[in-house]
Amino acid sequence: MTDTAAPATDPTVESTGPNEHGYRTFRLGGFTFHRDEHFAHVEWPTGRHVLSIEAFLKALMRDVAWNFFYGIVNFDAVIGTMNHYGTVDLFAGRYNDAYRKAELDHQENFPHEQIIATFKAILADWTNDGYDPFAAPQETGSPFGEKRGDNLAAITRTRVTANRMVGVPGDEPLRSDATGHPINRMFADVPQDEPSVEPAPGYEAEVAAFNLYAYLSRSDVTWNPSVVSVCRDSLYCPTTEEFILPIIHGNDRVEWFVQLSDEIHWKVEDRETGEPRANVVMKAGDVAAMPADIRHQGYSPKRAMLLVWENGSPELPDLIAQGKAPKTAVEF
Amino acid sequence: MATYTTRFGSLDDYDKGGVELINDNARNYVFSNMFEVAAGARPWEKVGVAKNMEYVLEVIRAEGTSEWRATAHDEFALVVDGQVTVELLDPDQPQVGEGASGSVAVDGDPAGTPMGRVVAGRGHMTLLPAGRCYRFSAERPSVILLQTIEGPGTVYRWSEICQTA
Numbered sequence: 001m002t003d004t005a006a007p008a009t010d011p012t013v014e015s016t017g018p019n020e021h022g023y024r025t026f027r028l029g030g031f032t033f034h035r036d037e038h039f040a041h042v043e044w045p046t047g048r049h050v051l052s053i054e055a056f057l058k059a060l061m062r063d064v065a066w067n068f069f070y071g072i073v074n075f076d077a078v079i080g081t082m083n084h085y086g087t088v089d090l091f092a093g094r095y096n097d098a099y100r101k102a103e104l105d106h107q108e109n110f111p112h113e114q115i116i117a118t119f120k121a122i123l124a125d126w127t128n129d130g131y132d133p134f135a136a137p138q139e140t141g142s143p144f145g146e147k148r149g150d151n152l153a154a155i156t157r158t159r160v161t162a163n164r165m166v167g168v169p170g171d172e173p174l175r176s177d178a179t180g181h182p183i184n185r186m187f188a189d190v191p192q193d194e195p196s197v198e199p200a201p202g203y204e205a206e207v208a209a210f211n212l213y214a215y216l217s218r219s220d221v222t223w224n225p226s227v228v229s230v231c232r233d234s235l236y237c238p239t240t241e242e243f244i245l246p247i248i249h250g251n252d253r254v255e256w257f258v259q260l261s262d263e264i265h266w267k268v269e270d271r272e273t274g275e276p277r278a279n280v281v282m283k284a285g286d287v288a289a290m291p292a293d294i295r296h297q298g299y300s301p302k303r304a305m306l307l308v309w310e311n312g313s314p315e316l317p318d319l320i321a322q323g324k325a326p327k328t329a330v331e332f
Numbered sequence: 333m334a335t336y337t338t339r340f341g342s343l344d345d346y347d348k349g350g351v352e353l354i355n356d357n358a359r360n361y362v363f364s365n366m367f368e369v370a371a372g373a374r375p376w377e378k379v380g381v382a383k384n385m386e387y388v389l390e391v392i393r394a395e396g397t398s399e400w401r402a403t404a405h406d407e408f409a410l411v412v413d414g415q416v417t418v419e420l421l422d423p424d425q426p427q428v429g430e431g432a433s434g435s436v437a438v439d440g441d442p443a444g445t446p447m448g449r450v451v452a453g454r455g456h457m458t459l460l461p462a463g464r465c466y467r468f469s470a471e472r473p474s475v476i477l478l479q480t481i482e483g484p485g486t487v488y489r490w491s492e493i494c495q496t497a
Binding site for chain 1: 336338455
């Protein structure tokens with residue numbers, strides 16, 4: 001996973017400026033990105049699009065932090081990226097039925113290194129001091145206005161990726177006040193007790209356990225899965241969710257959700273056209289699969305704990321490219 | 333300042349959501365609830381509630397003392413209700429082939445060196461290390477969500493546990 005923002009001086013990044021608002025303008029192939037006090041503007045050879053700068057930065061933050069994730073990251077109904085695991089498509093209107101029918105859609109494929117460098121540079125230049133794109137709306141400052149400083153510390157967080165399990169000696173550490181992870185205001189009632197771990201001498205590295213719920217109650221980000229346990233290619237990627245998932249995730253493989261606490265509502269649409277297919281309401285204890293031919297966006301009224309379960313098999317991209325990956329998790 | 337109540341489910345108190353269809357088939361979402369599954373399961377049954385190719389998540393109703401099991405790969409037991417004690421043992425002889433998937437039942441009490449134990453409550457996740465044996469016990473009905481690979485003990489009953497319409 002990525003953890004370093006590229007400066008605007010990276011030779012692979014085309015940029016000009018700053019403009020009258022203090023922000024640089026970026027070019028990637030036929031796409032141009034510029035911002036003003038309120039909006040991000042994206043232009044391509046057959047059209048243009050405008051997004052709230054807040055929505056744009058939150059989506060861009062996830063796309064960069066997740067290294068383009070699995071499949072499609074739609075910033076909204078028009079703009080987004082599709083990961084081919086080595087190269088990445090940047091598109092406008094490609095997964096929007098009206099744009100497709102009007103032949104206004106456009107997409108270009110870029111080497112991973114080129115697009116990630118450009119996206120990091122945009123994020124670094126356009127994120128102002130005091131604004132954290134990972135934070136819940138009530139827990140951060142404003143992204144709007146003329147340029148004022150930056151927030152590199154917030155946008156270059158290292159994503160947690162345990163090798164075996166959080167808390168195992170030598171692996172990812174637990175969170176605490178001392179590590180800079182206070183209990184979130186919406187999880188103040190979550191018990192912080194730890195399991196009783198009683199290893200026999202010589203087995204300290206293998207007799208291991210931790211309080212996952214306490215760990216999640218101290219997460220300082222929203223909608224940002226991190227890996228806490230690894231069973232071969234099976235990855236537990238829990239995350240804490242509040243407000244709206246800043247992207248609309250278009251699956252290229254089956255993905256599973258286990259609702260550990262509270263409640264999330266998912267709007268599910270057809271991956272290609274955006275036509276609504278279902279609403280999925282998940283309450284504590286519920287388990288559901290997201291098929292590989294949909295896109296989904298979550299709404300979380302209260303900060304909630306969601307276990308995202310992924311299959312990170314290196315064989316899957318080839319199966320997906322050949323159209324051989326299953327679209328549904330189970331036939332019954 | 334507002335106060336918030338975090339809602340966790342349990343065997344005795346859970347509220348299930350569901351799939352509200354617009355233009356789809358409910359079966360595509362394989363929607364179930366861990367507590368409902370555990371409520372209808374026999375003690376120590378390993379009921380698959382999620383499957384991604386060979387990988388599975390199993391719900392286990394923990395009640396009494398389980399058999400000993402051996403695993404060739406790491407597994408992870410998350411207690412989602414109640415309290416479960418996990419005993420770990422380093423067997424004198426391998427109890428499962430290196431490339432095996434899922435866990436296998438071990439006959440009787442395997443010979444070996446006790447490695448220690450974990451007493452895990454709700455929200456606690458325990459490593460079940462590769463090549464070792466483990467046994468669960470629970471004084472009152474509890475629920476485990478197990479991250480593992482499909483094995484000989486995995487039970488599927490999708491039509492019974494999932495929303496179908």
